Amino acid sequence: MTGGTLIENVAIAPVVGPEIGRGWIHLDGDRIAALGAGQAPETPGAARVDGTGCLATPGLVNTHHHLYQWASQGVAQDATLFEWLTALYQVWAAMDAEVVKGAATAGLGWLALSGCTTTTDHHYIFPKGRGDLFAAEIEAARDLGLRFHPCRGSMDRGASQGGLPPDEVVEGLDRILAATAEAIDTYHDPSPGSMLRVAVAPCSPFSVSAELMTEAAALARDKGVRLHTHLCETLDEEEHCREQMGCTPVDYMEKLGWLGPDVWVAHAVHLHDRDIRRFADTGTGSAHCPSSNGRLGAGIARVSEMLRAGAVVGLGVDGSASSELTPLAGEMRQALLFQRARYGPAALTARQALEIGTLGGARCLGREDEIGSLEPGKLADLVLWRVDGFASAVEDPVCALVFGATPPVARVIVGGRTVVEDGELRTVPHDAAGRAGADAHHRLLTLAAARGHTVTQEVHH
Ligand SMILES: [Zn+2]
Numbered sequence: 001m002t003g004g005t006l007i008e009n010v011a012i013a014p015v016v017g018p019e020i021g022r023g024w025i026h027l028d029g030d031r032i033a034a035l036g037a038g039q040a041p042e043t044p045g046a047a048r049v050d051g052t053g054c055l056a057t058p059g060l061v062n063t064h065h066h067l068y069q070w071a072s073q074g075v076a077q078d079a080t081l082f083e084w085l086t087a088l089y090q091v092w093a094a095m096d097a098e099v100v101k102g103a104a105t106a107g108l109g110w111l112a113l114s115g116c117t118t119t120t121d122h123h124y125i126f127p128k129g130r131g132d133l134f135a136a137e138i139e140a141a142r143d144l145g146l147r148f149h150p151c152r153g154s155m156d157r158g159a160s161q162g163g164l165p166p167d168e169v170v171e172g173l174d175r176i177l178a179a180t181a182e183a184i185d186t187y188h189d190p191s192p193g194s195m196l197r198v199a200v201a202p203c204s205p206f207s208v209s210a211e212l213m214t215e216a217a218a219l220a221r222d223k224g225v226r227l228h229t230h231l232c233e234t235l236d237e238e239e240h241c242r243e244q245m246g247c248t249p250v251d252y253m254e255k256l257g258w259l260g261p262d263v264w265v266a267h268a269v270h271l272h273d274r275d276i277r278r279f280a281d282t283g284t285g286s287a288h289c290p291s292s293n294g295r296l297g298a299g300i301a302r303v304s305e306m307l308r309a310g311a312v313v314g315l316g317v318d319g320s321a322s323s324e325l326t327p328l329a330g331e332m333r334q335a336l337l338f339q340r341a342r343y344g345p346a347a348l349t350a351r352q353a354l355e356i357g358t359l360g361g362a363r364c365l366g367r368e369d370e371i372g373s374l375e376p377g378k379l380a381d382l383v384l385w386r387v388d389g390f391a392s393a394v395e396d397p398v399c400a401l402v403f404g405a406t407p408p409v410a411r412v413i414v415g416g417r418t419v420v421e422d423g424e425l426r427t428v429p430h431d432a433a434g435r436a437g438a439d440a441h442h443r444l445l446t447l448a449a450a451r452g453h454t455v456t457q458e459v460h461h
Helices: 067-072 081-092 097-113 133-144 173-187 210-223 235-245 249-255 273-282 290-295 303-308 328-343 350-364 389-393 397-403 430-450
Strands: 005-012 020-028 031-037 047-050 054-058 060-062 116-123 147-154 199-202 226-231 263-267 285-288 312-315 382-386 409-414 417-421
Touching: 054 350, 054 397, 060 312, 060 328, 060 350, 067 081, 067 097, 067 116, 067 133, 067 430, 081 235, 081 430, 097 116, 097 133, 097 409, 097 417, 097 430, 116 133, 116 409, 133 147, 133 173, 147 173, 173 199, 173 210, 199 210, 210 226, 226 249, 235 249, 249 273, 273 303, 285 350, 290 328, 303 312, 303 328, 303 350, 312 328, 312 350, 328 350, 328 397, 350 397
Parallel strands: 005 047, 005 054, 060 116, 116 147, 147 199, 199 226, 226 263, 263 285, 285 312
Antiparallel strands: 005 020, 020 031, 054 382, 382 409, 409 417
């Protein structure tokens, strides 16, 4: 072993392979070269990082987000999903590339600060003449240095077609398919170690036509990219599907070719028994977003049953407007508590929560060969959590990480590059990233007000 970076004196929870009480990790370029227990071998020329008091885990993988929503947090605080969407669509219609860039900078910075190294984003509102919104969030992710899987979202079923969104925020089918193909051709990098992969992501069964769902799946499979959408988030959605399509949401998606190993869906809260079996049998992944589901009173996903059935489950924070300031690490805790509240104390262990937050997410994104665990040859995406100080009274560091409040982050490394150190962003100015989010918020409200829409009205029951 020579050169690279050597992390020493660190507890390691690699997710795959045995846990190590005190050991070392050697990073070479963007890969993990080796790791082991005890004293590190001689490594001439290596930059040394003292991991005393820290737990090393794989970087967390965020499988569902809407970064633009950073600009509209704290609105419609007591609304159901459909009420919340209806209150917000018109405000979001006012966004432009500057709003998206600022919101994405803050949102991605916040994710990095909570131990996230790979994130998706699902962007599905593209008002005309407002700049290149997709490019804006990609630029923010490149500046931050996070591994990014942006999903080119879309909606083509406005209110006049029986959909939920107002007609102003939907696009035409041909334009959507052309713009999605162009986004893939421009940005998608399928090579090993890729920092950016694009997915195709019509928004949901209640905002998208059957034709768009079908054509989007064909496009994604032609281009060799993955498919993402919202599914089974609320009982309102199930009712809407039964009324409009005459079947359940999962039946509907199966008919349209939307179950498979190249698909992951957000939420999957209201799955029937046969849906869980179909998800497991087809390799369809689910992004479990417990904070958002709790915030919107959507229900609790059947995660422990899904895992027992062999289904693929990852974690997501969901958009910031439905999970205000939620750290990704906190989703491990919320997942654990929600499952136990529903099924009892054996429903989900701390290690299972860590696994869905890392390897489960990697499987949702089809990248389990590269990320999601600390193993030689995998990408050097990892987090050093401070589990000393107050947390040191908990002897098991994985318990300290998952059961308690999110511990401070000593270091977040993506592809061998330090993105966060001692709780501060290192790739972009830390304070400016937070300010960019506040500026985006004010800009969005000003743009919306100029179009006659405000977010001051709350939904009252
Ligand atoms: Zn969502």
